[in-house]
Amino acid sequence: MNQRQRIYLDHAATSWPKSVAVVDAMTRYVHSCGAAAGRGGYHAAAEADGIVTNVRRSVAALIGTSDISSVSLHSNGTAALNAGIHGVLRPGDHVVTSAAEHNSVLRPLHFLRDRNIIDLTVVPVDRDGVTDADQMLAAVTNTTRLVTLTHASNVTGAMQPIESVAKGMQAKEGFLLVDAAQTFGTTAIDVAMGIDLLAAPGHKASAGPLGTGFLYVNPAIQNELVPFVQGGTGSRSESLDMPAVMPAKLEAGNLNVHALAGWAVALQELRKAGVEPRETIARSLASRLYDGLAGLPHVRVFGKFGPLPIASVAIEDLAPTDAAAILDAEFGVETRAGWHCAALIHGYLGSDPEGTLRISAGHTTTEVEIDAAVSAVGQVARTLHSH
Numbered sequence: 514m515n516q517r518q519r520i521y522l523d524h525a526a527t528s529w530p531k532s533v534a535v536v537d538a539m540t541r542y543v544h545s546c547g548a549a550a551g552r553g554g555y556h557a558a559a560e561a562d563g564i565v566t567n568v569r570r571s572v573a574a575l576i577g578t579s580d581i582s583s584v585s586l587h588s589n590g591t592a593a594l595n596a597g598i599h600g601v602l603r604p605g606d607h608v609v610t611s612a613a614e615h616n617s618v619l620r621p622l623h624f625l626r627d628r629n630i631i632d633l634t635v636v637p638v639d640r641d642g643v644t645d646a647d648q649m650l651a652a653v654t655n656t657t658r659l660v661t662l663t664h665a666s667n668v669t670g671a672m673q674p675i676e677s678v679a680k681g682m683q684a685k686e687g688f689l690l691v692d693a694a695q696t697f698g699t700t701a702i703d704v705a706m707g708i709d710l711l712a713a714p715g716h717k718a719s720a721g722p723l724g725t726g727f728l729y730v731n732p733a734i735q736n737e738l739v740p741f742v743q744g745g746t747g748s749r750s751e752s753l754d755m756p757a758v759m760p761a762k763l764e765a766g767n768l769n770v771h772a773l774a775g776w777a778v779a780l781q782e783l784r785k786a787g788v789e790p791r792e793t794i795a796r797s798l799a800s801r802l803y804d805g806l807a808g809l810p811h812v813r814v815f816g817k818f819g820p821l822p823i824a825s826v827a828i829e830d831l832a833p834t835d836a837a838a839i840l841d842a843e844f845g846v847e848t849r850a851g852w853h854c855a856a857l858i859h860g861y862l863g864s865d866p867e868g869t870l871r872i873s874a875g876h877t878t879t880e881v882e883i884d885a886a887v888s889a890v891g892q893v894a895r896t897l898h899s900h
């Protein structure tokens with residue numbers, strides 16, 4: 514990489530930089546351990562097992578459960594969501610989802626619907642990208658097996674009403690799956706509110722490396738899940754069937770232990786720092802970002818200020834892809850342009866067909882970086898409209 518100054522504002526995609534301790538833990542594992550987890554009895558293999566257990570323990574503690582076996586580990590948020598979605602759904606089931614979802618939820622659901630395996634109801638969002646809890650609950654019927662709702666939109670950062678939906682689902686039959694991709698690590702979440710399945714990657718706000726993610730499955734429904742991927746688990750190798758118990762039933766194949774070594778440390782750092790202080794940092798960056806953008810002529814901001822420092826904008830008469838290229842080339846400001854893997858929300862935000870320019874910060878972002886990004890967006894808009 515060249516050494517030019519980078520103002521990294523693509524944290525909603527993945528957080529960067531990772532802490533030195535996270536990088537060191539990965540290097541240490543590769544150099545001096547290197548063993549697979551769950552497959553051997555020698556010392557290094559036990560060390561690898563310890564890393565995996567550490568991650569499970571930290572994730573469990575951060576989501577409010579003491580049952581570490583209810584947390585299965587996956588290669589990213591998408592793999593975790595697919596394990597949950599394909600795991601619980603059966604032919605003839607009805608699913609309720611929202612237009613705020615990421616394609617890692619929408620695409621598996623559409624795949625199943627297109628093959629006439631499930632019925633699907635997509636609940637619209639308002640022009641700020643927020644789902645109405647009552648509308649979502651009203652769509653639940655006696656054949657609804659699954660309700661899925663993202664905790665926050667990855668396009669605008671808009672928080673979704675997961676508490677109200679979880680409360681309403683207590684009186685109904687189906688399971689609730691929450692996608693916490695944008696919130697895990699920066700917003701407190703407790704599965705005891707009535708979440709049956711909770712998925713998130715480890716490489717976003719919880720500051721682990723790429724190649725990490727988890728799925729929580731409420732112990733009461735673990736028997737309802739069929740493994741979506743089958744293969745070796747290092748246990749009961751004489752059997753042609755996948756183990757019936759969590760987490761092994763959802764963890765076919767070797768885990769990405771070197772990334773987990775880094776995530777284990779990132780999670781320890783998160784627990785030491787506390788989610789609430791990270792929440793405070795996020796809210797303060799969000800307020801600075803939204804305040805700054807709101808004052809810029811020829812810049813439209815989609816959605817409203819909320820607790821997450823994710824903002825989607827459009828510069829009048831400039832395609833988001835061109836805006837992102839100029840910001841990168843001229844100012845070293847790294848953002849993301851387009852649809853952000855969210856096929857449905859833009860129709861409601863009014864950001865189709867070009868999508869948005871998304872600016873997203875994390876707990877390592879400084880106020881100076883936010884100000885530099887806002888000023889750069891302002892300069893691009895001003896220059897374009899001064900002629």
Ligand SMILES: Cc1ncc(COP(=O)(O)O)c(C=O)c1O
Pocket residue numbers: 525526589590591592614615617663665666667692694695714726854
């Ligand atoms: C809301 C949301 N859900 C799911 C995902 C998928 O996560 P991953 O990229 O780790 O597969 C993302 C990633 O951007 C996301 O923002």
